[in-house]
Amino acid sequence: MNITQAQYTLNLEGTENSHIRITVDGKEFLVPLDPANSDYAEIMRQVAAGTLTIEDAD
């Protein structure tokens, strides 16, 4: 998965991270912080490998 951008999004209350908004081939995806979600697992793999950094939420 060629992720070019990744940023956390906040929950409704704005108190904690809810999703990671990623861009893949110019298209946006909202990925839940669920280890069972294969996209989240891939993001974490790339973060661990040092090839991806997730920006803090706005």
Added chain:
Amino acid sequence: MAKDSIRDYSATSSNNSDIQSVDISEGCAPSGLNNAIREVMTDLKNVSTGTVALETPVADSFSTDTISEKTSATGVTIDGVLLKDGAIGSIANAVAAHLTSINGGQIGGARNLIINGKFSIFQRGAGATTVNGNDVFAADRFKGWANGGGTYTVEQSTDVPNNEFEHSAKLTNTGVDSSVAAGDNYRWATDIEGYNVSQLGYGHSDAKAVTLSFWVKSSLAGTYCGALYSTTASRHYIYEYTISSANTWEKKTITVSSGDTTGSWNKTNGNGLRIYWGFGSGSNYQGTAGAWTAGEKWETTNQAAWIGSASATFFITGCQLEVGSATPFEHEPFSVTLQKCYRYFHFVGGDTTYQTIATVTNFTTGQALGLYQHPVEMRAAPTISKSGNWAALGGNTSVGQTVSADQNGPKTLQLGFSGGGGGTSGYSTTLRVNNDINFRLTFSSEL
């Protein structure tokens, strides 16, 4: 003891001293012998007609056209299996049945572990999708990889082996890799959720045998390979099959006679078992066929160089993985297959140009959210993506172009939109597609 029927006869000759009270003992009167012979014939006739039953009707073989119950309404029991009134067994005493077909057709009951094995579902579109990179989906539940410069497309086809099927998946080589490096890989696979393969007992001593069957046709004849693979146990079993004639449908049946007794296999909502089809990968992914082995490989050195053959085609349908030996393909209603696919991917859009998505409430100006309930419980909290235009109805009009979500779970989520202007806090309205038949809001929890 008087010998009044054949059942009274003794296996000890000296004990047979009379027949029906006719003396045949040693030194008997010769005048009684003819009478004794007549009595023997009468006894044999009584056995023949069934008047006198055999004591033990044991035989190495028995051939007859009809076996009927002797006592009315009791049926006939053969080795504990009751045959009565056209039925096998009874409600009170059900029996096990090992069958290859029912009425000459499939055996019911979710026998096929592969979802969408006859390629009737292409939610992402039936047209050609290019596979270039990792995890590219076209047919539901099937994904492809192409890494090394070569590419291929996947599309739904109406080219089928027989009238039992309506569709197949067609793979076409659109980018030749004629010099495959060790790490290049060209493969296609379907992943089966752990819950659905836990019955195989893999990772345990009583792991079950399975059979993979499918119809296949390729423009390039030769030896092809694939594998059964566990992502969590990192174990694989490579299989080979031969496409004997180019451009000819052939049915392949691959039996994995021993299940894998090693490793930690996922048996919940993770990746339980992957089935690979290979198209000519590098040496890093080549192994030995016919044995469970550590690592991830799906081909042998015998694999045909399909990715090296310009415009090569590969059609496949009727994919079935089942416990035990092969049975006919298990057909199921279209709606059932679609519901199964929804657990991993579904979308909103494409029905009408203003299709309703959800009822939402503005919680601030320009931001609204509402309940979105999935059509079935998804495997895990899904990844969400939106393409196209949507808007809210009425006086609270707010054209949101950015999707947001909270409380994302397998059953429901709070679906939000923002980025547009307008909308009154506290007011509810309808979130709908905004004149865009190509709008898609997708939910994916693929393995």
